[in-house]
Amino acid sequence: xxxxxxxEFMRTALITGLIVGAACAYFGVHVVLRRIVFVGAALAQxxxxxxxxxxxxxxxxSVTALVLTVGGVAAFSVQVRDRKHAQESLIGVGYxxxxxxxxxxxxKSAQGEAHLLDVLSGNILTVAxxxxxxxxxxxLVAMALHALFHKQLxxxxxxxxxxxxxxxxxxxxxxxxxxxLGVVVAVAMRLAGTLLVFAYLVLPGITGLMxxxxxxxxxxIAVGAATIATVAGLxxxxxxxxxxxxxxxxxxxxxxxxxxxxxxxxx
Amino acid sequence: MTRHSSSADMAAWxxxxxxxxxxxxxxxxxxxxHADLGYGKRRIVADLSLALCSGDHLAIVGPNGSGKxxxxxxxxxxxxxxxxxxxxxADVRFGYxxxxxxxxxxxxxxxxxxxxxGRYPLLGVFARPSRRDREAVMQCLDHVGIxxxxxxxxxELSGGQKQRVLIARALAAKPNVLVLxxxxxxxxxxxxxxxxxxxxxxxxxxGLTVVMVSHLLNVxxxxxxxxxxxxxxxxxxxxxxxxxxxxxxxxTYGIPVQVADLAGRRVxxxxxxxx
Numbered sequence: 001x002x003x004x005x006x007x008e009f010m011r012t013a014l015i016t017g018l019i020v021g022a023a024c025a026y027f028g029v030h031v032v033l034r035r036i037v038f039v040g041a042a043l044a045q046x047x048x049x050x051x052x053x054x055x056x057x058x059x060x061x062s063v064t065a066l067v068l069t070v071g072g073v074a075a076f077s078v079q080v081r082d083r084k085h086a087q088e089s090l091i092g093v094g095y096x097x098x099x100x101x102x103x104x105x106x107x108k109s110a111q112g113e114a115h116l117l118d119v120l121s122g123n124i125l126t127v128a129x130x131x132x133x134x135x136x137x138x139x140l141v142a143m144a145l146h147a148l149f150h151k152q153l154x155x156x157x158x159x160x161x162x163x164x165x166x167x168x169x170x171x172x173x174x175x176x177x178x179x180x181l182g183v184v185v186a187v188a189m190r191l192a193g194t195l196l197v198f199a200y201l202v203l204p205g206i207t208g209l210m211x212x213x214x215x216x217x218x219x220x221i222a223v224g225a226a227t228i229a230t231v232a233g234l235x236x237x238x239x240x241x242x243x244x245x246x247x248x249x250x251x252x253x254x255x256x257x258x259x260x261x262x263x264x265x266x267x
Numbered sequence: 268m269t270r271h272s273s274s275a276d277m278a279a280w281x282x283x284x285x286x287x288x289x290x291x292x293x294x295x296x297x298x299x300x301h302a303d304l305g306y307g308k309r310r311i312v313a314d315l316s317l318a319l320c321s322g323d324h325l326a327i328v329g330p331n332g333s334g335k336x337x338x339x340x341x342x343x344x345x346x347x348x349x350x351x352x353x354x355x356x357a358d359v360r361f362g363y364x365x366x367x368x369x370x371x372x373x374x375x376x377x378x379x380x381x382x383x384x385g386r387y388p389l390l391g392v393f394a395r396p397s398r399r400d401r402e403a404v405m406q407c408l409d410h411v412g413i414x415x416x417x418x419x420x421x422x423e424l425s426g427g428q429k430q431r432v433l434i435a436r437a438l439a440a441k442p443n444v445l446v447l448x449x450x451x452x453x454x455x456x457x458x459x460x461x462x463x464x465x466x467x468x469x470x471x472x473x474g475l476t477v478v479m480v481s482h483l484l485n486v487x488x489x490x491x492x493x494x495x496x497x498x499x500x501x502x503x504x505x506x507x508x509x510x511x512x513x514x515x516x517x518x519t520y521g522i523p524v525q526v527a528d529l530a531g532r533r534v535x536x537x538x539x540x541x542x
Contacts, residue, residue: 033373151387151395158374159384165343165363166388166440213375213420 013124014234016132017248020124020188021226023139024200025208027146027181029215029222032205034157039076039178040185040201042091044194045098046072047186052105062131062190069186072098073178124192125244135187142180153177154215192245199249200226203256210259225255293320296359296444296476297342302351304337310349311337317495317504321443324470324477326487326507329497335480338495339448342478362442362475364433366449372422378432379417382408385439407435411465427458434465444476445469451486463490484516488526488533511535 005011031040050068054061076091146153155163156173164170188197208222233248240247297319304312312334319325319342327335340346341353343361362385370381379401386400408414411431416424421432430450437445447466451459467490469475481487487494488511495504496519503510503519510516511533516524525536 033371035373148393151384151390152392155384155387158371158376159365159369161365161369162363162384162436164345165361165365165446166385168387209375215375218375 009125010234010238012127012129012132013244014230016124016127016135016191017230017234018227019132019136019139020192020197021200021204021230021248022223023143023184024188024197025204025222025226026143026219027184028201028203028205029208029218030153030157030177030205031181031201032209036076037202038088038091038095040181041198042076042095042098043069043072043182043185044189044197045095045102047189048102048194049098049105050186051190052102052109055109056105062187065190066183066186069182070179073182074175077175077178123244124196127191131191135191138187139184142184146177146180149173149176196245196248199245199252203249203252204229207252207256207259210256210263221259225252225259229255293322294356295319296321296356298352298354299341299348300352300354302341302348302353304334304341304346305349306337306346312341312497312502314351315502319444319476319478319493321476322470322474323493324466324479324491325493325495326491327478327480327495327497328482328484328487330482333497333499335482335497336448338497339446339478339480343446359444360440360442362437362440362445364430364437364445364447364450366452367426367429367433368452370421370429370433376421377418378408378413378421378424378428378435379404381421381432382417382436382439385436388440404435404439407438408432410438411435425458426454427461430454430458430462431465434462434469438469442475444478446478448480449482450479451481451483459486466490484535488535 005014028040031037047065047069050065051061053059053068054064057064072094076094152163152168152173153176155166156168156170157177160170160174163173185197185201188200192200204222204225205218207225208218208220211221212218229248229252233251234244236242236251237244237247295318299315299317302312302315303310304315315338317325327338329335337346341348343363344353344355347353382404383396383400385407386396386404390396390400405414405417408417408431411434413428413431413435416428416432421429424432434445434447434450445466450466451462454462463486466477466479470477479487479491484496488507491507493505494507494510495502496510496516498519499521503515511526513524513526516526516535520537522537524538527534527536
């Protein structure tokens with residue numbers, strides 16, 4: 001482990017994973033509770049399409065990804081508002097179209113298909129320190145904003161009818177949540193790639209929900225699980241020469257299995 | 268669990284009415300004035316004129332899709348009328364009790380945590396509930412008879428217990444109008460009776476005005492003072508004692524309906540012969 005941390009790019013990769021993992025795990029708790037896992041996946045693809053578009057047009061990839069993702073948020077948030085009739089098919093269309101556009105944009109750009117994976121998906125092993133601190137700042141601000149308006153966001157998600165009857169602007173708070181989520185996903189995707197971001201969004205949150213019955217405990221376990229998976233996955237990737245993102249995702253899944261066994265044992 | 272004596276509750280209500288004036292001088296809290304209610308271009312309730320007076324128990328009865336929830340949303344101010352007006356008195360404070368099925372049980376909340384949300388409208392934008400809020404909510408849980416369930420997970424409670432949690436939440440912000448949406452759905456007879464008696468107690472002793480939506484006419488027949496029945500586009504509204512007649516209900520539902528008194532309770536029996 002100490003040899004691994006001896007190199008700067010591994011240290012940067014570790015810090016990137018810890019910060020992106022913590023932010024995605026925190027928001028992931030609500031992605032799972034709100035049953036919008038598919039929306040999280042679709043947002044990651046929209047962000048990817050934003051990167052592709054930026055490369056095609058010579059724009060800043062991070063900014064374009066952010067703008068497109070927040071734009072996608074508005075479309076998706078309208079669909080999930082009406083819980084009685086899940087609009088999964090429309091979110092599926094968004095996912096498929098965004099995935100296709102991402103590939104098509106890059107195929108036509110100067111870099112070409114040879115660099116498709118790296119360019120679209122990001123890789124925590126190739127993160128520059130400047131990118132990291134900017135992303136860290138964005139993630140921290142997003143988490144702080146969510147914590148600041150926690151009661152409004154929670155009430156609007158948990159019981160929108162009563163929240164609305166109590167005077168809360170549920171539509172506004174839904175969009176607010178999706179914007180925060182979209183920003184975190186867009187920033188995280190640039191650093192860690194779609195697979196790892198999606199894994200961070202889903203697996204630690206479910207792990208927390210299996211092991212704790214209180215929201216603060218769930219947050220703690222989710223962030224803890226993301227942290228352990230990041231360290232373990234990076235270590236395995238380093239020692240066994242495995243792709244980093246999938247290694248961390250696999251470790252996250254192992255932790256989920258352990259949580260499942262513990263929860264069954266408790267019953 | 269708190270036991271509510273119906274005769275004692277009634278005596279308290281009569282005394283309050285004597286002090287506050289007769290029903291004809293009761294304050295109008297909400298008034299529908301030739302209101303058309305619907306969504307987009309779709310009108311669901313047409314030309315509704317109705318007043319909710321303080322101390323009343325208004326029941327809105329009808330099948331799914333008849334406009335009950337639409338009326339409720341317009342009453343609460345969530346839905347604007349397509350035409351006409353819905354006026355609310357400045358003093359009106361609603362306590363809303365939603366249908367249990369729409370409360371998301373995936374969330375890992377205890378009874379206390381859910382009831383505490385009833386205090387959120389009283390808090391500042393950045394404020395979190397204080398110890399005083401917790402104490403106020405514990406009193407509400409105690410008032411509805413479930414203080415001992417405060418730290419239990421909501422999703423593990425029975426239907427009747429969950430309903431009491433939601434009522435306690437509605438009471439937490441000290442409303443003067445309690446609005447309940449299908450509060451006795453999917454309940455056994457005992458739980459149904461207990462919830463309705465609790466609602467009666469909150470009205471007669473605590474002085475709350477009650478608005479209740481239900482599709483169960485038999486449940487509301489012994490509690491409502493004012494009744495609105497929505498059926499196949501038709502609407503019957505008025506004092507419960509006037510609306511609840513065999514003739515009226517037979518005409519409204521299009522089938523023979525008998526209204527009778529049995530062991531001191533009003534019963535509505537569909538079918539049979541009616542002259």
